[in-house]
Amino acid sequence: MKSRGVAKALGANGFDASQESPRADESESLREKLSGPASKHVAGKGRSEFDLIARLRRIAATAKPRLVIGIGDDAALVRERTGQTLAITADMLVEEIDFRRQWTTARDLGHKALAVSLSDIAAMGARPRWALISLGVPQEIWRTDFLDDFYRGWFALARASGVALIGGDISRTPERIVIDSVVLGETRRAIMRSGARPGDLLFVTGALGGAAAGLHLLMTNGVEEAHENASFRPRRTSRADRRLIRRHLRPEPRLSWGNYLTEKKLATAMIDLSDGLSSDLAHLCRESGVGAIINAEAIPIDPLIAKSSLRGEDPLRLALDGGEDFELLFTVRPRDIRRLPRELDGVRAVCIGEVTARRRLVLVRDGHTLPLRPGGFVHFHSR
Ligand SMILES: Nc1ncnc2c1ncn2[C@@H]1O[C@H](COP(=O)(O)OP(=O)(O)O)[C@@H](O)[C@H]1O
Ligand SMILES: Cc1ncc(C[n+]2csc(CCOP(=O)(O)OP(=O)(O)O)c2C)c(N)n1
Ligand SMILES: [Mg+2]
Incomplete structure (x- = not known):
């Protein structure tokens, strides 16, 4: 079996303690809601998904x-003989786990399946070119027009972003849909997670917390109104609620920003x-060997959250720990700030903090400096 072979290759014990993994903290309730109780997700030998990736990385290095x-x-980067660099990502x-059939239309799911990978290509500063999509589908879905609608959503985004479908695979699954999306992009110059230096300023595009707010709305209102194989129609919800749900179901990869930032260096x-x-942010800082100081007041919290019917969630926590906004986080040398556009294609970028030599993440809120712990989404926690 594949998994046993990998387990053997990884050896019986331990992992690199320098790899940080999210710990229990005040955001536990958000994480539990988004990913279920931590205990359900503990993998064998108590390792987190990041521990496994760190070990695979060492073995593959x-x-x-x-x-x-x-x-x-x-995304992985391979230099082509033409001088261009190929960026390759899989999701x-x-x-x-990643979607519910009763909350999304097949069309929106097709959009999202491609969008999540385009976002990784955007994060390398590359232009997406080719894609492979593999589907595991239960028999009862195969007989419906679900896949036609799925591909309608997928191709609409592919056309808009200049991506060609070049392959994939189809398999049958016992009951649930599984999607594997691979996208390849090209760039003359890629931007990696590892290039941040102390003194660089931290920027984020768009607004944060909206996708997680949308997911919360679906979790609290969606279930009653849901019906098999159809989209959730939030009739009794406000325009702000509907737009937040859309943020969750139809993310927009920031390709223009990614590309502009590489082209203009x-x-x-x-x-x-x-x-x-x-x-x-913790991933970026670890790869760069730096820390960061974030100004809570500067974080662009999605303004729709305040207008929505969502209650009992701290918007700042949603912005910090809520996943799937698919915005870009990037660093800029102070001398280059004046060349940075305020917005691109109607999407703004704002400064939220600074990179530090001290390898810690801190949040300044109401004049207090607090440790900023990684509290985002994790598939498998460490024990
Ligand atoms: N099962 C796996 N085998 C090999 N590499 C993996 C596996 N899962 C993730 N990775 C790699 O680990 C890195 C981080 O992946 P992930 O946590 O999924 O981050 P991302 O948010 O960029 O998708 C990526 O380089 C990815 O290709
Ligand atoms: C039904 C459902 N529950 C929970 C979530 C929340 N969720 C699932 S995956 C994820 C984070 C991103 O997914 P991941 O597979 O880690 O993507 P990657 O970082 O590899 O790009 C979040 C916030 C969801 N989208 N749908
Ligand atoms: Mg990703």
């Missing part, structure tokens, strides 16, 4: 000609916000 980076960034969407490091700002 043999120098290969033209491989710029394999495991460890938003899975699993029913009940503006960003020193970049990552997309899939797990949540607090966790993804």
